[in-house]
Structures are given as C-alpha cells and as structure tokens.
Amino acid sequence: MNKEKDVLLKMRGIDKKFPGVVALSKVDFTLRSGEIHALMGENGAGKSTLIKVLTGVEELDGGEIRLSGIDSPIINKSPQDAQAYGISTVYQELNLCPNLSVAENIFIGREPKRAGRIDWKTINKKSKEILEKFQIYIDETKPLENYSVAIQQMIAIARAVDISSKVLILDEPTSSLDEQEVDKLFEVMRQLKQQGLGIIFVTHYLEQVYRISDRITVLRNGLLVGEYETSKLPSVQLVAKMMGKELDDLSTLNKDTLQEHMEDREELLEANNLGRLGRIKPFNLCIHKGEVIGISGLLGSGRSELSRVIYGADKPDTGELIWKGKRLTVNAPIDAMKAGMAYLPESRIDEGIISDLSVRENIMIAFQAKRGLFHLLSKKEQEEYTDRYIDLLQIKTSDREVPIKQLSGGNQQKVILARWLLMNPEFMILDEPTRGIDVGTKTEIQKLVLQLAEKGKSIMFISSEIEEMLRVCSRMVILRDTAKVGELEGSELTQNNIMRAIAGGGKHDEG
Amino acid sequence: MMKVKQVLKRVTKHSLFFPLTCLAIVLIINLIKTPTFFRISLNNGVLYGYMMDILNRSSELIILAVGMTLVVAGSGGTDISVGAVSSVAGAVTIFALVGSMSSDTYRMPYGLAVLLGVLAGMVCGAFNGFLVAKLRIQPMVATLILFTAGRGIAQVITQGFILYVRKEQFKYLGNFIPGVPIPTPIFIATIVVVITVLILKKTALGLYIQAVGINSKAARLVGLNSTLFTFLVYTFSGLCAGIAGMIITSRVYSIDANNAGLNIELDAILAVAIGGNSLSGGKFSIAGSIIGAITIQALTTSLYAMKVTADQLPVYKAIVVIIIVMIQSTELKRMVKSLHHKFLCSRERRWAK
Ligand SMILES: Nc1ncnc2c1ncn2[C@@H]1O[C@H](COP(=O)(O)OP(=O)(O)OP(=O)(O)O)[C@@H](O)[C@H]1O
Ligand SMILES: [Mg+2]
Numbered sequence: 126m127n128k129e130k131d132v133l134l135k136m137r138g139i140d141k142k143f144p145g146v147v148a149l150s151k152v153d154f155t156l157r158s159g160e161i162h163a164l165m166g167e168n169g170a171g172k173s174t175l176i177k178v179l180t181g182v183e184e185l186d187g188g189e190i191r192l193s194g195i196d197s198p199i200i201n202k203s204p205q206d207a208q209a210y211g212i213s214t215v216y217q218e219l220n221l222c223p224n225l226s227v228a229e230n231i232f233i234g235r236e237p238k239r240a241g242r243i244d245w246k247t248i249n250k251k252s253k254e255i256l257e258k259f260q261i262y263i264d265e266t267k268p269l270e271n272y273s274v275a276i277q278q279m280i281a282i283a284r285a286v287d288i289s290s291k292v293l294i295l296d297e298p299t300s301s302l303d304e305q306e307v308d309k310l311f312e313v314m315r316q317l318k319q320q321g322l323g324i325i326f327v328t329h330y331l332e333q334v335y336r337i338s339d340r341i342t343v344l345r346n347g348l349l350v351g352e353y354e355t356s357k358l359p360s361v362q363l364v365a366k367m368m369g370k371e372l373d374d375l376s377t378l379n380k381d382t383l384q385e386h387m388e389d390r391e392e393l394l395e396a397n398n399l400g401r402l403g404r405i406k407p408f409n410l411c412i413h414k415g416e417v418i419g420i421s422g423l424l425g426s427g428r429s430e431l432s433r434v435i436y437g438a439d440k441p442d443t444g445e446l447i448w449k450g451k452r453l454t455v456n457a458p459i460d461a462m463k464a465g466m467a468y469l470p471e472s473r474i475d476e477g478i479i480s481d482l483s484v485r486e487n488i489m490i491a492f493q494a495k496r497g498l499f500h501l502l503s504k505k506e507q508e509e510y511t512d513r514y515i516d517l518l519q520i521k522t523s524d525r526e527v528p529i530k531q532l533s534g535g536n537q538q539k540v541i542l543a544r545w546l547l548m549n550p551e552f553m554i555l556d557e558p559t560r561g562i563d564v565g566t567k568t569e570i571q572k573l574v575l576q577l578a579e580k581g582k583s584i585m586f587i588s589s590e591i592e593e594m595l596r597v598c599s600r601m602v603i604l605r606d607t608a609k610v611g612e613l614e615g616s617e618l619t620q621n622n623i624m625r626a627i628a629g630g631g632k633h634d635e636g
Numbered sequence: 637m638m639k640v641k642q643v644l645k646r647v648t649k650h651s652l653f654f655p656l657t658c659l660a661i662v663l664i665i666n667l668i669k670t671p672t673f674f675r676i677s678l679n680n681g682v683l684y685g686y687m688m689d690i691l692n693r694s695s696e697l698i699i700l701a702v703g704m705t706l707v708v709a710g711s712g713g714t715d716i717s718v719g720a721v722s723s724v725a726g727a728v729t730i731f732a733l734v735g736s737m738s739s740d741t742y743r744m745p746y747g748l749a750v751l752l753g754v755l756a757g758m759v760c761g762a763f764n765g766f767l768v769a770k771l772r773i774q775p776m777v778a779t780l781i782l783f784t785a786g787r788g789i790a791q792v793i794t795q796g797f798i799l800y801v802r803k804e805q806f807k808y809l810g811n812f813i814p815g816v817p818i819p820t821p822i823f824i825a826t827i828v829v830v831i832t833v834l835i836l837k838k839t840a841l842g843l844y845i846q847a848v849g850i851n852s853k854a855a856r857l858v859g860l861n862s863t864l865f866t867f868l869v870y871t872f873s874g875l876c877a878g879i880a881g882m883i884i885t886s887r888v889y890s891i892d893a894n895n896a897g898l899n900i901e902l903d904a905i906l907a908v909a910i911g912g913n914s915l916s917g918g919k920f921s922i923a924g925s926i927i928g929a930i931t932i933q934a935l936t937t938s939l940y941a942m943k944v945t946a947d948q949l950p951v952y953k954a955i956v957v958i959i960i961v962m963i964q965s966t967e968l969k970r971m972v973k974s975l976h977h978k979f980l981c982s983r984e985r986r987w988a989k
Contacts (some may be wrong), residue, residue, distance in 0.1 A: 498840050
C-alpha cells in the first residue's frame, strides 16, 4: 500500500493559544482517504479546537495544514473557505438557524436558483431526498425549532454529508442520538468511506469508536499522545492514554442497596393524569424518596416532554401534581424550584448555558434566583461555592470569571450540572446529564447520582444510552408515541426487556 | 520590555479602554483647536467653561443612556421612544403647572407637577414594556409607536402651543440654583447614576437582567421571570426619559412638543454603543455608557465651537459613528489580520526564492 499517496490531509505542529490556556501545542494529525479517524481525548483536551483551526473558525498560531493535490499549505479563514476545499463539518454546537425551515437549513448558503430567484421547489424536493437517506420523514417546510435536538443533529449531519467531497468532520455527532439513529449514521459513513472520503469522528462513546473507526488519534491537555490503529489498541489502553491514568473500576457503582426496602420508602412526588396536548399524553407516575427513576423511549416518544411538564418548563394542561402529599401548582419553573426541584435541560446551548456570563455566574444563577432579588450573595460566598464545584466536577477552566462560552462542550455541561447540584434539591431531573462528558467524568457523575440517592434525594434520569440508565436506575418508565406504556423494575431491568418495551409489544403494557 | 507589552495588553483589553480612548481623542482635538478648552472660571458665582458646558449639557443624555443601557442589556433591543417620551413628560408637568396658557403662576405645587411628569414618562415606559415583554413585539416596532405618537400626545396636552413658565424658580432644575456654582443637571444625573448603580450592585438585578438578555429560555428555567424583567427595564427607561424631560423643559422654561428632546434617542443609543456595550444584549457597563454620553456631547459642543451649524451637525456625527462602528467590528479586525498575514506570507515566499 502506498501510504503517502493515500494521505488526504496533514496537519503538522499545530499551535493554538487562548488567553490563559494553551489549547493545542505542536499537534500533528493525519487523515487518509477512505478512513474513519476517531479523535479522542478528555473534556478540554483540544479536539474541537483542532477542528476549528482546520476549518477556519479559529485562526491557528503556528503549524501548517496541507491537503492532497495542493502544493502550498492551505489557510482557511472561514468555514466557507474550508467548504471550497471540500471539507464539511458538523460542529459540536450545532450552528443551524432555529427559525428557518428544515429545507432552508440544509441549503443555506448554497441555494439553487432559477432565473435569479431561489428555487424553493427544488430545495424542498432535494431536502426530502437527503433526509430520506437517513430515514427521517419530517415536514421539511416547518421551522427547524419544531424538532428535537436529536432530529436537528441528524439534519446537520445530512447537510454536511450532502456538501462534503473530500473530508467530513463530525464533532460529537451522536451525543443525543439513539441507537437506531447511530446505526443510520454509521451506515452512511461507511458508504462515504467506500467513496474515498476521509472522515474525522469525535466522540466519547468508546463502543462507537471500536465499531466504526479505523484509526485513533488521542489528545491530552492540548498535546498529541499518539496515533493508533483501532484494532491494535484495546479500550482499556485507550482510556489510559486519554486520562493519563487507569479508569476507576465501574464495579464500585452499586445501586443494589438502593433497591432494597423500596416499598416502604416515602412518596415524594405523584403525577395524576398530568399531560400537555400534543407533547405528552396524560400519565400517572409516583416517585419515592431516594429513588433513581429512568425514562426510556425512542426518539420523539416524549421523554423530555414528560419531565418538562413536571418541572413546569412546559405548563401542563391537564392533571395535577402531588408533592409531599400536597397539591403543587407550578405556574413557572420557579415554583417547582421553590418546592425543591431542579431541572437540567436536554439542550445545553438553547436552554442551559448563559453564554456571555462567567462560569461563576452560570453556577450561581439558579441559587441566586431562588434566594431572590434582594438577597445577593456576597462575592466571597459566590467564589467559595464556585471553587468548590469547579473542584468537585473537575471543571477545566483557566479562571472562574471566564465566559462559559469559552469552555469546551463537556466542561460547559459540568457547569450546568454544578448549577443544580449547588441547590441541593430533593428531586432532580437530569435530561442527558452526561452528554458530551468524557468517560472518566461520566462514571464520576453516575457515582454522584447514586450517592445523592443514598442520601435520600430522588432523581429522574433520562439518557439515550440504555447502558448508562441500567447502571443508575432502579426503576424505568417506558414511553411510546408520547404516552407512558409501562414500567420496569428490579430483575426486569435488562437491556433486552427495555429494548422490547420501547419498540412495542412488551408484556408490561398498561394497555 | 515583555512587561510593558503585558501591561499594554491588559490596558487595551479593559472594557472601558475603547470609550475612554474615544473621549480622549475628542478632548485632545479640542485642546489643539481651542487652547482655552479646559479653562474653568468663576463668573457671577457660577462655574463657566467648555468642560462645564459639556458636563452640563450631557446630563440628560447620561440619564437616558443609563436607561437605554438596561433596555439593551435586558432585551437586546433599543427604546427609540425616549425623546418623544421626555417631551410628553415635559408637557404633562408644564400643563399641570400653568394649564394651556403661558403664565407666571402655578396651578399646583411644583413638586407635584414634576412628580406627575416623571410618572407620565414611567407610564409610557410601562406601555413599551407591556408590548415587548407580554405581547412579544419587536422592541424597535413596539417603541416606534410612542416614537411617532408621543409627540402627538404632547401636542394634545399643550393644545398645539409652545407653553412658557415665566417663573425664575422653574429654571433651577435645568440651570443653576442660586448660590450653587455647579449646574443642577449635573447633580440630577449624578443622583440617577448613583441610585441605579447602587441598586445594581446591592441586589441581584444586574445579574438577572443580563441573564434574561442573553438567554431568556435558560433564564426562565433557572427560575427567573423573564417577562417581568423585560417589562421593568422598559419602565425604567421611561422613568429616565421622564426625568430627562424635566431638565430639558426647565432649560428653556417652556415646552415645545415638536422639538423637546428631538433626536436625542439616537444619541442615547450611540452612547451605549460607544460605551462598549453589545447592542445584542447581555453584559453591560453603565460607566461605559456615561463616558459615551459625555463623548457625544463633547463632540457636539466642539463641532459647534468649530462653527459647524446645527443642520450640518448630523453629517459629522454620522462620520464619527461610522468610524466607531468600524473599529468595533470583529469582521474588520479579521480582515486587517488576514491582510497582515498575506503580507507576511508573501514576504516569506520572497525570502525563500
Ligand atoms: N474561544 C475560546 N476562548 C478561550 N478558551 C477556549 C476557547 N475555545 C476553547 N478554549 C479552551 O481550549 C481548551 C480546549 O477546548 P476544546 O473545546 O478544544 O476541548 P474538547 O477536546 O473539544 O473538549 P470536549 O470533549 O469537552 O468537547 C479548553 O481548555 C477550553 O477552555
Ligand atoms: Mg469539543
């Protein structure tokens, strides 16, 4: 095999500094034609930054980038430049326009024209075709914001796949996808690979890396650890290379003690016929103290919607909520917060981070909102709290006063988690809490959830990763087509049972 | 050497660097043109001089800019009705004092009339706030209503006349209080600024407003009432416009509904922009806006001093606005950088040959 000839893209000695952080230092990266190359590393290792300097979102401080077929080093000043070279990207933070239609989003910046006018007919027709490749059947003329994060992610991928001609870059594209969607994506990736494209794939899911990638490049703290062939690097070693140490044993997670005596636990929350038209059909649900309850279902089955009506993020239009034996009226999230609830939303960018505010302010905001306008925490208290949580969750930031938008995706997620942990709530809704969080920290968070439950706190856990839910949940609610169809408990909680139940036809249907 | 560079970098990165530089440039040009520019003298028991004049004249702009800063921060929009609203406030106060005829006697206590005027401004602000926060109308469109209708309302109140208050006491607010050498507007502006800053510093209001302005969905989920805070910032802007209206009318001891506070909303928005505040909302700096307001007034005063007539003034201001906007544009910075880069590359290539 002529190795040099296969090389599509070569990055050498890449340096990138941000004020107070060295994001990349002398990093090399090589992408060959017809390969899927996983880029791995802990949160804040520099993966997204490497991609951003490649595609011109950020300017590089040093080093050079070469593309096959072009003699001199290339410099991309903007993502458009990169596109012109045949590089297309799905960024970690989706940069779609929520109020434009799905079709417009797919064709934005390259609208086909007829007689000088945008040819809507073609746009809509082609969009439909492009989406059908991923078996997504939605109304492409509706605004994008009508669809869930997962669908939006698929749309972004579909768009990038459609443009790409040489290199396709996917920065955590599967972070909110279910297994079915991941399968679809991998199918398409394999096809593109056959056509000779090079694909850069960033993810924190080890299992996906081993399923799809040919090669792995590992970064740690902005430094290159090495490049490996996937088949020759066992996952234990991969993790060790990413973290610089061995991963704690997962078996320390022990939810079994929790499950005992569940029956005689006090009830904390009860939903009677709670629902919202078009979002989630009326459901009954009871949550005990010290319980971790999982919500499981396919994409669009109403997982997030169920949790949202409980917290009042969406106001329910039927039913009632009983909190500690008394009826609780939630007109706005603040009512739920005052009662002792917390809610970590699914969409970090849209509903989680307050981008220009500092890490400190982002951590303190919910606590401060609950305390009220006139009870401003002193700067010193705020700093103490902030530092404690930066430490606890190992948030990687050069200072507590940097705007949260400058943190890496995973670290932003940790900040939002810190925001709610700080409240010491009795009931926590965690919608995809470990999205974009690296392997090591993920286990830490799962441990934390179980610790909280041990202390008598209740947690509602939503994740598209069934394995993760199995690890922490003691009971699972099954949803199908925006309706609750059953519950699984104890020994019934197996991967198979859950899969069968969410797909339909399980024996636990309530009817 | 390294240290000097670092210090320089820190100074230029400071959020007030840009507004202070603007102000400094305007002042230095003035100093060159008019060597007596900084001279302040005591005449008839009051302070005179260009600087005093600038500070005095910028008072109402500072007050409006404070309100505008919070509107911009909390809603990512601007309140273009403040000029018209200050005219309404002035009309209400003067009508309350003298009725629909110029006069030298008051119909009601002066304090009460001022209170009514300021209150009228607040009501106008609350109306804007209702449109933006509750009905979710675009801020520009929502405040356009009072921008056009406001002066009409003021006309209705004054019944189309220019009403004069021929009483010495009425001039105090916009000029001097006997025995005090400093113009009263400066005191009023100072009080407004101090109270606002105190409230922002001592309560969580500043944090809330920023959070709502940056991401209202996230703000709602952490328990903030986004609607309420949006409503409040517009009401506050109306209050500020009311206070400014009091100064404007007192300066000329009359209300001319068509011309009181004309075009001042544009200066207020510009002051916020020069202050280094992003017009798309979020993080804000009151100090920046104040410096911005003083800069604009200094510019106006110096242009007048250079014999530029009132009709030509907007042209010169426009030029300054273009320059400022260009300096702040990140796109332009990128372009300059990329040019620089190209230059370096070509030089390297030449070396290589
Ligand atoms: N615009 C920015 N300004 C300042 N610092 C930044 C900026 N973008 C990234 N950084 C810093 O650079 C480092 C690398 O960030 P990057 O986003 O590349 O991490 P990552 O490997 O993609 O992590 P994750 O898995 O969490 O997405 C982090 O320490 C981050 O705080
Ligand atoms: Mg990243």
